[in-house]
Structure formats: structure tokens, C-alpha cells
Amino acid sequence: MTTRMSADQDLVRHLSEVSVSVELQTPDMTLNIGPQHPSTHGVLRLVATVDGERAFNVQPVIGYMHRGYEKLAEVRNYPQITTLVNRIDWVSGYANEVPFIVAAERLLGVEVPERAQFIRLILTEMARIASHLVFNASYPLELGAATPLFFALRERERVLDLLESVTGGRFHPNFNRIGGVKPAQGAGSATRKVIQDLPKGFLAETRAAMDKVLATVDELEALVAGNEIILARTKGVGLLPPEIAAAYGMSGPNLRASGVGFDLRKVSDYLPYGQFEFRVPTGANGDCWDRWWVRLEETRQSASIIQQAIDAIPAGPLLAKVPKIIKIPKGEIYVRAENPKGEMGYYLVSDGGLGPYRLKIRSASFSNISILPWILEGTLIPDIIAIMGSLDFVLGDVDR
Amino acid sequence: MTASPSETAPAPLEELATALAQAVGGSAELAHGTAKIRVNRDAWVEAARTARDDFGLVFFSWLSAVDWSNQVEVGDPLAQPVEERYEVVAALADISSGLIVLLSTDLAKDDPKVQSLVGVYAGANWHEREAHEMFGIEFVGHPQLIKLYLPDGFVGYPLRKSFPLLTREVKPWPGKVDVEGMPGQEDEDEPSTENPEA
Numbered sequence: 001m002t003t004r005m006s007a008d009q010d011l012v013r014h015l016s017e018v019s020v021s022v023e024l025q026t027p028d029m030t031l032n033i034g035p036q037h038p039s040t041h042g043v044l045r046l047v048a049t050v051d052g053e054r055a056f057n058v059q060p061v062i063g064y065m066h067r068g069y070e071k072l073a074e075v076r077n078y079p080q081i082t083t084l085v086n087r088i089d090w091v092s093g094y095a096n097e098v099p100f101i102v103a104a105e106r107l108l109g110v111e112v113p114e115r116a117q118f119i120r121l122i123l124t125e126m127a128r129i130a131s132h133l134v135f136n137a138s139y140p141l142e143l144g145a146a147t148p149l150f151f152a153l154r155e156r157e158r159v160l161d162l163l164e165s166v167t168g169g170r171f172h173p174n175f176n177r178i179g180g181v182k183p184a185q186g187a188g189s190a191t192r193k194v195i196q197d198l199p200k201g202f203l204a205e206t207r208a209a210m211d212k213v214l215a216t217v218d219e220l221e222a223l224v225a226g227n228e229i230i231l232a233r234t235k236g237v238g239l240l241p242p243e244i245a246a247a248y249g250m251s252g253p254n255l256r257a258s259g260v261g262f263d264l265r266k267v268s269d270y271l272p273y274g275q276f277e278f279r280v281p282t283g284a285n286g287d288c289w290d291r292w293w294v295r296l297e298e299t300r301q302s303a304s305i306i307q308q309a310i311d312a313i314p315a316g317p318l319l320a321k322v323p324k325i326i327k328i329p330k331g332e333i334y335v336r337a338e339n340p341k342g343e344m345g346y347y348l349v350s351d352g353g354l355g356p357y358r359l360k361i362r363s364a365s366f367s368n369i370s371i372l373p374w375i376l377e378g379t380l381i382p383d384i385i386a387i388m389g390s391l392d393f394v395l396g397d398v399d400r
Numbered sequence: 401m402t403a404s405p406s407e408t409a410p411a412p413l414e415e416l417a418t419a420l421a422q423a424v425g426g427s428a429e430l431a432h433g434t435a436k437i438r439v440n441r442d443a444w445v446e447a448a449r450t451a452r453d454d455f456g457l458v459f460f461s462w463l464s465a466v467d468w469s470n471q472v473e474v475g476d477p478l479a480q481p482v483e484e485r486y487e488v489v490a491a492l493a494d495i496s497s498g499l500i501v502l503l504s505t506d507l508a509k510d511d512p513k514v515q516s517l518v519g520v521y522a523g524a525n526w527h528e529r530e531a532h533e534m535f536g537i538e539f540v541g542h543p544q545l546i547k548l549y550l551p552d553g554f555v556g557y558p559l560r561k562s563f564p565l566l567t568r569e570v571k572p573w574p575g576k577v578d579v580e581g582m583p584g585q586e587d588e589d590e591p592s593t594e595n596p597e598a
Contacts, residue, residue, distance in 0.1 A: 063549035070534075071558055074475040075568055106432050246495055248523035249460045260495055262459075267498025330479075333432040334491060334502060336461070347489065347502075349466055353476040362462040362491070370526040399549060 031055070033384070035064050041138070042395025044369070046384070048376070055384060058376040060369060065399035073359040078104050078178060078326050081359070085346075086172045088363055089397035091134050092127035092340045094163065094173045101176040102270045103335035103348045107328045108178065114272070115316040116180035119198065121271045122206070122309050123163060123175070124337075125302040129213055130159050131340035132299045135392045136220050139292060142389040143230050148223050155216045158209050165199050178326055180319035197318065203310045210303040217299050224292070234288035238375055238387035241286060248374070249367035252342025253294045254391055258286035264338035271337075276308045288390035295392065327354055341365050341397055365397035413499050416455065420501060424450050436489075436502040444488075444505050445515045451492050452520055457501060460521035461491035463528060465535045469561040474568065486512050486535060490524070507537065516542040534559035 034045035043064035048055040069084050076084070085100050086093040098120055105112060137152035160170045167173035167182070175182050224230055240250070242258040255262060263280040265273040281297035283290025330352040336345030342364030349358040368391050376384055417435035421428035424447035426439035439447045451457040466487040470478060486507040493500040507514055516539040517524035528539040529548040536557040539545060547554065556563055 063547075063551075066549040068558065071474070071563075071565060075565055243458065244522070246459045247521050249462065249521075250523075251459075251461075255495070262495040262498070264498065331431060332434065332436075334434045334500065336500070343461065345461070345491075347462075347464070347491070351476070351478050353479070355475060357475070357478070358466045360462070360464040360466075360489070366526065367460075367462070367523060370523055374522070 044395055053380050054378055055376055055381055056378060058373050060372045062398055065395045069400050070359055070361055073356055077354040082176055083174050086174055088400055089341055089394050090171050091394050092131040093171045094127040095124045095339045097176045098124055099335045099337035099344055100346045101178060103333050103346045104178050104328060107331050107333050107350055110179045110320050110322055112180055112320055113317045114314050116318045117272050118309055118313040119181050122306055125306045126159050126163055128302045128340040129299055130156050132295045135295050139389045140224050140230060142385055143233050145227055145230060148220050151216050151219055155213050162206050162209060165202060177319060179322040207307055207310050210306050213303045214300060217296060221296060233386050236287050237383050238288045238390060239286055240375060248371040250371060251364055253298060254291055254368055257283035257290035257294045259283060264336060270335060276305050278305050288386050291390040339364055342368060361400050363397045363400055365393035369393050369398055416499055417501060420451060420455050436504055438504050441505050441507060441514055447503055448517050448520045456494045457492035459493040459495045460523040461493050463490040463524055463531060465531050465537055467561045472561040473564040484509050486537060488514055512536060513538045513540055515540050518542055
């Protein structure tokens with residue numbers, strides 16, 4: 001026993017001598033993340049300097065998805081541009097069309113029929129629910145919880161089916177027209193004109209679907225909010241103070257999670273949101289957890305808005321009288337909307353022609369991820385995934 | 401909370417725009433619910449700082465440019481000739497009232513330079529990099545004025561009106577030559593979309 005003890009002591013003495021004589025080298029390493037990585041929701045590449053488990057000087061590299069829509073818009077006429085813009089944020093394609101169409105209508109001076117505005121509002125909120133459900137599917141998955149994905153995507157599929165039944169498209173509806181919404185879906189032949197409104201039973205089915213969405217959101221909350229691992233990985237991680245968020249142009253749920261109760265649906269009138277009761281949920285700390293919770297709560301509010309809008313939808317025409325060939329008078333306008341990802345706006349400069357002279361597209365995700373170098377500075381590498389996922393961006397919305 | 405529609409009730413917006421224009425020595429334009437304040441290039445950064453500190457426009461929405469050009473390679477030319485210039489536009493918003501103002505300045509074509517706003521709004525960083533690569537505008541004092549979307553070796557400034565759109569050079573649009581005639585029908589100049597019974 002004693003001999004063994006002394007042998008151990010000898011070993012300890014020997015090791016301590018070795019460790020002082022060898023200097024451990026810890027050079028910084030450059031870590032390349034992406035562009036192909038499941039947590040990037042597209043093709044985002046990060047180049048980070050790594051010191052042990054911490055990342056410093058994180059530089060996002062974007063542009064792999066840049067399609068040049070602002071240039072392409074200059075060679076198209078106004079009705080053709082909706083097909084471009086609903087490909088910007090494809091998770092909520094319908095919501096992208098609305099601010100552009102409203103900008104064009106206001107420059108043209110068209111009054112949109114109320115029924116068309118209500119249909120736009122219902123479909124926009126459905127797009128928001130679809131987008132937030134994708135977030136609620138993918139974010140827990142990135143943190144290791146696979147089950148919520150099945151609940152969330154099942155509901156999203158139901159919502160997308162309803163969207164498809166009205167517009168004909170799940171992702172790229174192309175349903176808005178200058179002056180209203182598309183009056184006839186696949187309508188008629190050359191000899192018999194069919195005017196089709198919303199498909200039969202759509203409003204009742206949507207109301208029922210919203211009840212299911214509300215039930216699923218409760219289930220998701222129970223699944224995720226009670227998960228110790230998710231709590232540990234999101235609470236207090238990726239803190240974002242409101243003044244930094246505003247200076248970077250962070251908008252939407254990311255801004256509201258930092259405690260700023262700013263929602264364009266409350267302050268702007270691009271759609272008749274003023275008629276409905278809904279809350280603007282805000283977070284207390286501005287961490288990943290708050291960003292998840294705000295989106296969950298917004299899903300409930302959207303479902304409630306849709307049910308109120310179904311109760312209040314008026315009868316009437318779907319399209320205002322507009323000229324067959326649309327020329328928009330000279331002028332410029334900036335219209336923004338509260339999209340699922342944040343503020344989406346179009347700065348439209350018209351010279352009186354068939355298409356815009358300049359169309360600047362302000363997309364939410366672009367500003368939302370421009371904060372990555374700030375928010376990822378000095379974080380742990382596993383937290384990079386937790387923080388990026390919580391910002392809920394889509395690369396099509398970043399690169400345009 | 402009820403809605404306070406800013407786009408149709410321009411009174412508070414008009415007040416803000418006039419006061420801001422006065423404070424920064426610019427001129428205010430208000431049309432279609434969009435307020436734009438034009439300032440001189442030298443007053444650019446100071447104007448943004450005043451807007452942020454004295455008028456509460458703490459939210460940096462976007463920055464971009466318009467190439468006002470009488471010679472265009474793409475799209476329709478301007479109906480009336482304009483003074484050729486680059487117009488830099490920045491959108492600044494108040495996140496408590498929801499009002500938004502566009503700040504604009506003109507840059508000469510042969511000297512497209514302006515001071516960077518990064519010192520005032522951190523979020524201007526990427527927007528200025530985009531405007532730099534797309535329009536060739538130099539933002540003096542920008543910490544890292546490198547390409548954002550485009551590959552490093554890219555030559556030219558794609559959003560300038562003098563930059564051709566190559567797909568349109570290869571194939572004109574819309575292509576009437578694309579349209580196949582119906583069998584048994586004579587080729588018409590334009591296929592009719594009119595409803596014959598209407």
C-alpha cells in the first residue's frame with residue numbers, strides 16, 4: 001500500500017515537472033460555418049475566429065442567394081412585379097406582395113374595395129401563422145427537440161392548404177392585383193365568364209382551422225416551455241438591448257422580444273387592422289427564449305384576428321376599376337408592412353411609365369442578421385446555433 | 401390601443417418633417433404619406449444625428465440610392481430630362497409614434513462620396529456596403545467598405561442605370577417571337593384575349 005502511494009506521488013511529481021517544461025500552444029483558429037448548414041435556413045456562411053469554445057469577430061458572408069430583384073423590377077411592368085416579390089421571403093410569400101401592391105395603389109390613387117382588403121388581411125395573417133409555425137418547428141429541432149416539428153408542420157400544412165384553395169399557390173400565391181385581389185380563380189373559358197369569389201366553405205373551414213391552430217399552439221407551449229434543455233439553452237442567451245436593436249433596424253418579433261411594443265399593424269393603415277382587437281406581445285429580457293415566446297404568442301393573436309375578420313368580412317366587389325394598362329403617375333412613396341419577419345417596405349419611384357424607375361426593397365431579415373457580428377461576439381459555439389435560430393431569418397429575404 | 405393611421409393622417413408627420421427640415425437646414429417634401437427631407441451632402445451626418453437625438457428617430461430602417469440618369473441601358477428612360485446625380489436616401493423611424501422620414505442628399509456623378517452614417521446608426525454598415533457595390537458610392541469613414549453580395553472580382557455597379565441587364569441583352573422581353581400560332585389560324589400580330597361574348 002505504501003509503495004503504491006509513493007509510486008503515485010512520484011508520478012504526480014513527474015507530471016507536474018513535465019507540464020511546466022512544455023508550454024501549451026493555443027493559437028486562435030478560424031472556423032468556417034456554412035454555407036451548407038441546416039441551422040442557416042438557406043445559404044449563410046459565417047467566418048469566425050475561435051478561441052477554445054468561444055467565437056470572436058464573426059463575419060457573415062451573404063449573397064449566395066442574390067437574385068437582383070431591384071434591377072429586374074426596372075425592366076418589368078407593375079403587374080409582373082408581384083411574381084418577383086413573393087419569392088423574397090418564401091416562408092410567407094403572400095405577405096410580401098401586400099406592401100408593394102399598396103404602394104402602387106396609393107401612387108395610382110385607387111381605392112381598394114373593403115372585401116378585397118379583408119381577404120388580404122386574412123391571407124396575410126395566415127401567412128404569418130405559417131411562418132411562425134415553421135419557426136416553432138425548426139427552432140426546437142435545432143436545440144435537440146424533434147417532437148414539436150411534427151405538431152407545428154401538421155398545422156402549417158392545414159393553413160397552406162387553405163391558402164392554396166384561395167390563391168392556387170402554397171408558397172407563391174401571386175394573388176394580389178393592383179386595385180384588389182384576383183377576382184376569378186382559374187375562371188371560365190373564352191365564351192363563359194365565371195366570377196369566383198372565395199371558394200365555398202373557405203371561411204368556415206378557416207375558422208375551424210384557427211381553433212386547431214390555437215390548440216396546437218397550447219400543445220407546443222407545453223412541449224417546449226417545460227423542456228429543461230431548451231430553457232437552459234435559451235434563457236439569458238443572446239441578449240439584445242432595445243436601443244441596439246433599433247439602431248440596427250431590427251424589427252418585428254425580434255424587436256418586440258427586447259421589450260419594444262412596436263407593431264406596424266397598430267400604427268399604419270396598409271390593411272384595416274384598426275378594426276380588430278389584438279395584443280402586441282413583448283418580451284422582458286430580449287433573449288432567445290423571449291424571441292421564441294413572442295412568436296408563439298403572436299400566432300395566437302393572428303388566429304384571433306383571422307376569426308374576427310371572418311365575422312366582419314363585408315360583401316362587395318374584389319377589384320376596383322383600374323385601367324387595363326396600368327401606368328402609375330410620377331411620384332415616389334414608401335410603404336411598409338408588419339411582415340412575419342419584421343418590417344418589409346417598398347420605396348417605389350415612378351416616372352409615369354409602365355414600370356418603376358427604381359424599386360428599393362426593404363426586407364426584414366437583411367437588417368435582422370446584420371446584427372450577427374454584434375450579438376455573436378464572444379458567445380459559445382453551441383450558442384451560435386441557438387441565437388441564429390432565434391432570429392428567424394430566411395436567406396431569400398436577406399439577399400433579395 | 402387603437403390604431404393611429406400615419407399614412408392617411410399626415411398632420412403629425414407633416415409637423416415632424418417641417419420641424420426636422422428646419423433643424424437640419426433642409427427642405428421637406430410630403431406626398432402620398434411619405435415625408436422626405438433633402439439636405440446638403442455636407443450636412444448629411446449631422447442631420448442624421450439631429451434626427452436621432454432631438455427628434456427620437458432611433459430606428460434605422462434602410463439606406464439606398466437612386467441613379468438619376470438621362471441615358472439608361474435598362475428600363476424606360478425618363479420622360480423629362482433631369483439633373484444627373486445619385487440620390488442617397490435613408491429611412492429613419494420613431495418606434496414609439498411609428499412615424500418614418502426619408503432623409504435624402506444628392507451626390508454629383510463625378511464625385512459620388514458622402515460621409516458614412518455608421519457612427520450614428522450601427523445598422524447603416526451593411527446598407528452602405530450594398531449601396532457601395534451597387535452604385536459605386538463611397539462612404540467616407542465606413543469601417544469595412546467591402547463587397548457584400550457580389551463576388552470579390554466583380555467589375556461594375558449593377559444598379560446604375562448605365563449597367564446593362566445581360567439576360568435582356570441576350571433575349572429581348574417580352575418576346576413576341578416566342579408565341580406559337582394556333583394550328584389552322586392565321587398569324588395575327590397579337591393574340592386576342594378579349595371575350596367574344598362580352
